[in-house]
Amino acid sequence: MRAEATAVAAPPVARAAAGGLASGAPPSWGTGSDVGDQAHRSFDLDLDVFDGPFDLLVTLILKDEIDIWEVRVSRIIADYVLRLADSGEFDLDATSQFVVLVAALLEMKSRLLLEEEVEEALEDLDPDEAAEHLLERLVRYSQFKNAAGALRRRWDEHSARLYRSAPVPPALLCRPVPAGALPAPALAAALAPLLRDPPVPDTSHLADLAVSLVKELRRLRLILGDEGGFTFAAVSSGDLLERAVTFFALLELHSGGEAVLRQKRHFGDIVVTRATRPPQAVVAV
């Protein structure tokens, strides 16, 4: 039963190993020599115990050639995050594989922490020993169960009791301020900064959105009317946010029955054509 639990709890390591990690290069990860657009996929590390690409490090750990205790996983993560920030690109596939591998390393490390306790667990006890062990636990548990009974009796007797609990009347807590202790100018000086308006925060780094959904809908409807169709790539701009607005406008056209959307493959370009039947109701946005 324990072996089963371990297998269930350790899919990342198992999967990574099964995917060919242990025998060399990880699946779909560029190796150190693979440069160009793959350059950021396997990034190089410069650690105390290891100097080279990350996937090689994982391989060596899996082969027990490097002790995982010697590896600071936090350092690897920090390096990777820096790398991501520098490259300015975000490769979802590579990053999720990185997360899986790092999670596997962390899991291996945390398992090592618990190893001693696991060894002592109730594995392969003979039935008599198991019975004695269980008895010990039952005896200990009964103490607390009985103690809970005693607490119950005290609770029934005392919990509803009303103790003196009112707060001290504020008037009794007020102590007169000694005259002259706080001169008026000091008070004014303390109050002044609180009355001043705070500086207006600098929002220059926030770009105003150049398009609105309404404008974008109007533009797409015009193109659709004039040309009968278009592709998403042709009408969308380079800005990520504006592309999102264009996309929402497309969805709006589609749900209103004004346009038909087609996409040959995942993440491929979207071909938009005018719907053959007239829209039943144009959604006003």
Add this chain to the structure above:
Amino acid sequence: MHALARRLEALLFISSRPLAPPEMAAACGCPTAEVDEALAVLRVEYAAERHGVTLRDVAGGVTFAVADDCAEDVRRLTGAERPDDLTPALLETLAVVAYLQPVTRAETAEVRGVSSEWALGALEERGLVEQLGRADTPGAPILYGTGVRFLRLFGLRSLEELPPLEEFSLQAVEVDEIRARLLANAERRRA
């Protein structure tokens, strides 16, 4: 009445929490022994059924409490409600925390044989259990213990007033009975 007793009465009247004798001694500027003496006079004065309030020793000090037979009137006036009842699981968890504190969630679960996460959360929400800090072990788990509210609600002066845990041990006969049953089970498993 005893002059010091009157002054203590005033302190107890105004304080919204139990006062320990040394605290009262400091306020009145007299030795604690004299406070104890005067408290004895007050206890006689406030003995059962003489007044609508009584003196009680709870949570490390002395405090006024409403006499039991007047409690319902006070409830009607103030709208104060009885605390919600505790389920057996909550009481059991509370017993483990009260006796083993400071105790971690894992240790509580170990004794009870079931996860105690929910129970500890519920007890904490009701102010019966408090976080005392973190254990100096791997993972730095939270340490739980009981607080003043626990003492008040269970009418305890201090944790020392809890009966020793040994008092709740199973009788030897009961232990033997369980052992026989378990061994019989083990025998069946072997066969």
